[in-house]
Amino acid sequence: MKKISKLLLLTALASSMTACTGITDVTSSTSSTVDAVTPDVTVNEFVNKRFIAIRNEAAKGSGENLNALAELMGKKDSHIFAKNIKTNFDQIFSNVNMPTDIIAKIEEHNDFSKG
Numbered sequence: 001m002k003k004i005s006k007l008l009l010l011t012a013l014a015s016s017m018t019a020c021t022g023i024t025d026v027t028s029s030t031s032s033t034v035d036a037v038t039p040d041v042t043v044n045e046f047v048n049k050r051f052i053a054i055r056n057e058a059a060k061g062s063g064e065n066l067n068a069l070a071e072l073m074g075k076k077d078s079h080i081f082a083k084n085i086k087t088n089f090d091q092i093f094s095n096v097n098m099p100t101d102i103i104a105k106i107e108e109h110n111d112f113s114k115g
Contacts, residue, residue, distance in 0.1 A: 043072045044100050051099035058093065061086030073106065 047054065050065050057063025062082050070078035085092060085106070092105045 043069075043103060046072055047099045047103060051102075054102070055093055057082070058085045058089055073103070 046069065050068075053063070053065045054069060057066045062079075066082045066085060067078040070081035073081075075081040092102050096102060
């Protein structure tokens with residue numbers, strides 16, 4: 001009877017260890033995939049949700065939403081970024097079909113990338 005109990009205990013331990021390894025492998029592989037996609041998704045979602053505030057702050061040339069957008073887009077100096085957005089406001093915000101159109105307009109102009 002003791003041998004059967006020990007055998008069952010060892011089998012249970014081996015199964016739980018295998019399950020833990022499987023979960024860790026899945027978590028590790030999906031984490032790196034999610035991390036690779038997150039920056040683009042974050043910028044798009046931010047612009048979609050905060051477009052009106054971004055536009056208003058762009059007209060003024062400063063604001064927390066512009067600072068956050070600069071950071072999300074990897075710009076080193078949010079003040080230069082905001083100044084460039086204000087200077088080129090009409091180019092960025094004219095003919096916008098979707099809020100995320102401004103991301104491409106910001107990226108396609110070299111003077112915006114300096115920020």
